[in-house]
Amino acid sequence: MSSQGSSSGTYRTASPWLGEPANQVEADLAAALEEARARTPDEVTMRRLWSNVASPDIEQPTRSRWPWFVGGVVTSSALAVAVGIWVLPALPHARLHFRDVDLSVVENQAPANAPDIVVPAHPGKPGSQLAGDAPVPVGPAPAAPVAATPVGKATTVHTNAGQIRRLALRGGTAVRLSQASTMTVTPLSDGTDRPTVEKGDASFSVPHQAPGHNFSVVAGPYRIVVIGTKFRLHVEGVKVAVAVDDGVVEVWRKHRLVRLATGDSWSSPFERGGVPADGPANGPAEPQVASPAPVAPAAPVPAPAVTAPAAVAPAPVDPMQEAKAALAAGDPNRALDFYRAAISRGGPAAENAEYEIGRVQRDRLRQPAEAIATWKRYRSSHPNGLLRIETDVSIIEALVASDDSSALAEANDFLRQHGDSERRAEIARIVGDLYRERSDYGKAVSAYQTALAASRTREVTEYASFQRAACLIAMGQPSGNAALEQYLRAWPQGRFSREANHLLQGSTAHTTSP
DSSP: OTTSOHHHHHHHHHOTTSOOOOSHHHHHHHHHHHHHHHSOOOHHHHHHHHHHHHSOOOOOOOOOOHHHHHHHHHHHHHHHHHHHHHHGGGGGGOOOOBSSSSBOOBTTBOOBOOOOOOBOOOTTOOEEEEETTEEEEESOOOSSOOOOOBOSOOEEEEOOTTOOEEEEOTTSOEEEEOTTOEEEEEEBTTSOEEEEEEEEEEEEEEOOOOTTOOEEEEETTEEEEESSEEEEEEEETTEEEEEEEESOEEEESSSEEEEEOTTOEEEOOOEETTEETTOOTTOOOOOOOOOSSOOOOOOOOOOOOOOOOOOOOOOOOOHHHHHHHHHHTTOHHHHHHHHHHHHHHOSHHHHHHHHHHHHIIIIISOOHHHHHHHHHHHHHHOTTOTTHHHHHHHHHHHHHHTTOTTHHHHHHHHHHHOTTOTTHHHHHHHHHHHHHHTTOHHHHHHHHHHHHHHOOSHHHHHHHHHHHHHHHHHTTOTHHHHHHHHHHHHOTTSTTHHHHHHHHHHHHHHHHOO
């Protein structure tokens, strides 16, 4: 051991498992190993070492992915076939759906929250859908005008109180069905739908029809025929009302009863025993273009059972707007129902509805006593209401029209309570007339003077000027002649100029006679 070099001895002592270096290369390698053993490993070296130990670079066998790919294709194909078998049979007889409404209709039931859906056509027939606010036709138009016959099963649409539904019929007609209304939609062989309003209110927006075609709505015993228009319907039993917003509408019953233009309205005649005055309820033949050959109806295919989703809150209804629509349709009693519904909701609209009820009773139902009672209840409930002055004026006008003796007291109360009202001159003129009719000319002159002081219109000023002068003449006052002359200078061709000249001549002759 002592005869060897220091490097060899050190190597052999540290690495006894190695043999004696056979050459200089092995000796140098042994010396390098000994030097490395003597060094303290740093942190970076140790991390690299443990990283290699923990993640050895071992070659893994390659597995084929073809079984997974083939399995996925087979599964997807099977799923697509299953969906097609379930969906396709339902298409020929799918029901109507709604946009922006609370419920849709499936077999006369009302599941909720239906989206914008194309109303599927019957086999071989074009359909339509809603897009935005207007229906957009889908598919080609019929090749030639043919007689429309029912095909398939009709769908009934019903709304409860507080619900409004909007429908898109095949052919492009948009319908708004108001609350508490019922309508049946029957699919026709020409690719359109025929609605029948059984009760309640419905508004229709009908696109312009092709030459030789028209659109009709059945309402009670009547048929409403249009070519392209917007109109509203109200149906209550055999009573029907129509109001035209745009275009031309014809009402038929065995023959054409009336032709209505924009702004016109019509109500069915008085009926006895449930039969309208214009004839029995067999209805008119629908005006259609003759068909060269009838179209065979498609055999109905039952749709799969559909589970109704959970109901959602009904669409909001504005009773005030519905009341106006009812009045436009000639149904004041229905308008009263909507006004009462607005009252039950409270708020500013309720106050307005209380006043409007009185107007309907006075102007539409010719019930002045009921109107006065309604306005007095409003005045008691809203002593400082927004419509207090209008209510007082309406009460006074209704009392005067009814020759009620309490009109004068009401009018005088108005003058005392509303000193700065714009209606003061108008009411003062009424007070003057009431006193003049009682031959109380002194108080009449005072009232007409109040009217002149508050007047802002020529009509009131001219009227009060002449009547004041006439009362002065009736009292024998010398100032009466001056008042008449002043009136004639202001209105030489006025409404009362002839009477003023006559009174002036008579008064002058009386004063100059011996």
